[in-house]
Amino acid sequence: MTTPTPTVGANEGGAALVWARRQATMGDYRALLALELASWSINFPGEPFSESAFRYSLEAGLRYHRMYVYEHDGQLIGWLWLDFNSSWDAVHIRHVQVAEPFWGRGGGASLLRDAIKESREAGRTAITLNVTKANLRAMHLYRAAGFVLDQDNGDRQRMRLELNTDD
Numbered sequence: 526m527t528t529p530t531p532t533v534g535a536n537e538g539g540a541a542l543v544w545a546r547r548q549a550t551m552g553d554y555r556a557l558l559a560l561e562l563a564s565w566s567i568n569f570p571g572e573p574f575s576e577s578a579f580r581y582s583l584e585a586g587l588r589y590h591r592m593y594v595y596e597h598d599g600q601l602i603g604w605l606w607l608d609f610n611s612s613w614d615a616v617h618i619r620h621v622q623v624a625e626p627f628w629g630r631g632g633g634a635s636l637l638r639d640a641i642k643e644s645r646e647a648g649r650t651a652i653t654l655n656v657t658k659a660n661l662r663a664m665h666l667y668r669a670a671g672f673v674l675d676q677d678n679g680d681r682q683r684m685r686l687e688l689n690t691d692d
């Protein structure tokens with residue numbers, strides 16, 4: 526287990542969000558399931574949710590990927606899941622989430638900054654992610670961070686951010 530790293534989100538919508546990051550564990554399962562259910566209803570409305578499939582993918586992600594949780598006053602309010610295995614040059618963001626009561630306080634942007642920093646440090650040259658087009662808050666966040674359309678998949682799209690390693 527790593528020592529929690531304090532992070533400060535930008536102060537766009539309310540008080541700056543101060544939270545501590547640590548590696549996720551299966552002990553976080555209940556909190557992550559609650560977040561996932563909230564995210565699912567936004568991104569896949571009307572589609573059935575399988576808890577067993579979620580648990581299986583979470584266990585695989587903890588074993589093979591990098592997964593972090595962010596805590597504020599002892600409450601798990603953020604989640605970042607980075608897949609370094611899906612390609613040799615890019616890191617794929619499997620999940621990025623802030624608990625709804627904390628939206629608009631720069632938390633989402635802060636998670637993306639962490640993803641970018643870690644990808645650069647690993648020598649990767651790009652970051653990819655999939656997003657539901659109707660998720661306007663997420664679309665805004667990704668565009669503002671410089672992500673551009675990579676592949677149109679109907680209701681969803683793949684986006685890509687090239688990392689300028691000279692920065």
Ligand SMILES: CC(C)(COP(=O)(O)OP(=O)(O)OC[C@H]1O[C@@H](n2cnc3c(N)ncnc32)[C@H](O)[C@@H]1OP(=O)(O)O)[C@@H](O)C(=O)NCCC(=O)NCCS
Pocket residue numbers: 537538563564567568620621622623624627628629630631632633634635655656657660661662663665666669
């Ligand atoms: C997407 C998510 C991570 C954003 O978190 P957040 O903490 O609100 O992010 P931030 O505060 O850093 O930024 C939100 C931005 O969206 C903007 N925004 C809010 N509502 C918006 C809307 N309806 N349309 C467009 N932009 C919107 C805010 O103004 C802010 O932009 P700004 O910094 O330029 O002002 C969060 O909404 C979330 O966890 N959603 C559920 C899970 C999810 O869908 N994850 C993405 C999967 S691809």
